[in-house]
Amino acid sequence: MSFTTTAVITTFGGKLFKLTHASSTTTTPMALNLFLPPSALASPTPARHPLLIYLSGLTCTPDNCSEKGFLHRRAAALNLAVLYPDTSPRGLNYPGEADHWDFGLSAGFYVDATQAPWKGGYKMESYLTQELPETLFGDAEFGKYLDRERVSIAGHSMGGHGALTLYMRHPELYKSVSAFAPISNPTRCPWGKKAFGGYLGPDEEEWKRHDATELVKGWKGGDLKALVDVGTGDKFYKEGQLLPENLEKAAEEAGVEGLVVRYHADYDHSYYFISTFGEDHVDHAAKHLGLL
C-alpha cells in the first residue's frame, strides 16, 4: 500500500478515507482525503469510478471542504469519487514558512517553486500532476476503484487558480474544470504577485505561465468546459484579488468558448457559498465524465 489510512469515515453511504503518504516530490509526508461513493464499495468486483479533484484555498487542509463543501451527497448519487489534496507541503520548516497566511504553509499556489528555499519542496504542480496520480491510480488498495482516464478538477480561491491553470497546462489529464471564486488573474492581484514573486522570482513572463487569464489567450483545446461561480458579496472579489472579469474578457477576445462565469448576488467567499453551489460543480464534472 502506498498510503497510510489515518481515518475512515462513513458519510452519505460512502467512505471518506483520510490518508497520508511520503512524497518524493515535496520531500514531506502529504495528507489527502479520498471520498469513495457507495457504488465503489458495494460491488464484490471493484469498478473503476471517475474522479473529481478538489483543490482548496489559502489556510485550508484537505478537511475543510470535506466537512463543509457538501459535495458528497451529489457525488454519492452519481457514483463519483472526490479527492482533496493538501494546499502545501508541511514540515519543511523553511525560515518564514509560517509567517504569512497567504504565502508558505497552506499557500503553495499549485506551482513548482524555482526560488530558494521554496524550490526544495514547494513543487505542488509536479506533485499534483505526476506523483499523486501515479501513486493513487497505481495503489493496490484504492487504484482499483478509480478510472485515471476520467478525471476532472475543481477548486476554491487559490485552489480555483490551481484548478484553472493545471487544467490549461495539462489538458490531457482532465475532462473539465470548475472553480469557486478563483484567483483568475494572479499576475495582477496582490495575492498572486506576492506568491509568484516569492516562488517564481522576478521574471513576470514566468508568472504568466501560471495565470489563467494569460493561459486562456493561448488555449487551443476547443470548448473550455469551464464553470466559474463568484459571489458579489465576496470581500476578496470586491478587493480585486479574484478578477474573474479579466478571465472572461481574455477568453472572449481569444474566441475561446465554453467558459461560463456566474455572479451570485450577495454570496461571500466562505463554505456557505461553496456548499450552496457545490452540487452544480459535481454535476458539471459528472456531465463531462459521462455520468450525466
Add this chain to the structure above:
Amino acid sequence: MSFTTTAVITTFGGKLFKLTHASSTTTTPMALNLFLPPSALASPTPARHPLLIYLSGLTCTPDNCSEKGFLHRRAAALNLAVLYPDTSPRGLNYPGEADHWDFGLSAGFYVDATQAPWKGGYKMESYLTQELPETLFGDAEFGKYLDRERVSIAGHSMGGHGALTLYMRHPELYKSVSAFAPISNPTRCPWGKKAFGGYLGPDEEEWKRHDATELVKGWKGGDLKALVDVGTGDKFYKEGQLLPENLEKAAEEAGVEGLVVRYHADYDHSYYFISTFGEDHVDHAAKHLGLL
C-alpha cells in the same frame, strides 16, 4: 430590536443571521444563529414561517451545525426557518467553568442549575423555553417572519438529550422532536451523572425529571412524533454514553407510540453523520409543521 446582528450570510438562497442579545435569564450575552429561507425574505409582505430549533452538542457553538449540518438546503426548499442557540452561557467566569469539556462552558445540558455557583446563570431550560422564544417571536426585525404556533425541536448528542427532554417537559411548545445520537438516559451514563450531579445536586429523583428515558415512561401526549438516528460506529454509543436502547425499551413498556429509532451501520458521532441524515430530520419536522 432585541438582537445585535454580527453577520448576515447568504446561503442556499436564504440568509443566516448571526445574532447576540442580552439575556436576563443567564445574565450574559447569548449568541444564536437564525436561518431564514428564501421565501421569508422574498415576499414584500413578511409571511410567518415555521421554525426548527436545533440544539448542539458538547463543545459546540451555534456555528458548528450552521456550517457542517447541511440542514439549509432542504429547509430552504421547504420554507422552514432554523434556529441554532448556544450550548451554555459564556462570560460568567465561574471557578472551574472552563476546566472540563463535558461540564460548564459549552456543556449546559439544557437544564436550570440548582447548585452554586451554576444556579446564577446556567439556566438553559428557562432561557430556551421562555426568554428566547419570547424575545425572538416578539422581535421587531425577525418576529414577523416566524410562526410561534409551528415550532419543532431537534438536537445532537447533549443537544439530542436537550431536544427530547424539553419536548417532553414542554409539549405545548413543539410539534415534533428529532435527535442525532442523543444522550438518551443521562442518569445512567458518565456524562449525565457528572452534569446532573454538578448542576442539580445529589438528589437522583430530580435528575430523572431531565432524563428522556424516565420522561417517556410518563408521556401522556399520544403519538410521540420522535425520530432518533444513531450510528453504530459512534465511539460514544459504544462506550455507553447514549443508551438509545433504554429509551426504546422504556417507550415500548409504557405503550408510547411514535418513537422511531434508526441504527446506521458504521456512522460515527460527527457532522459527517449529521449531514448525511440532516435532511431526514428537516423532513420529519416539516411533516409535523404542515409543510409536507
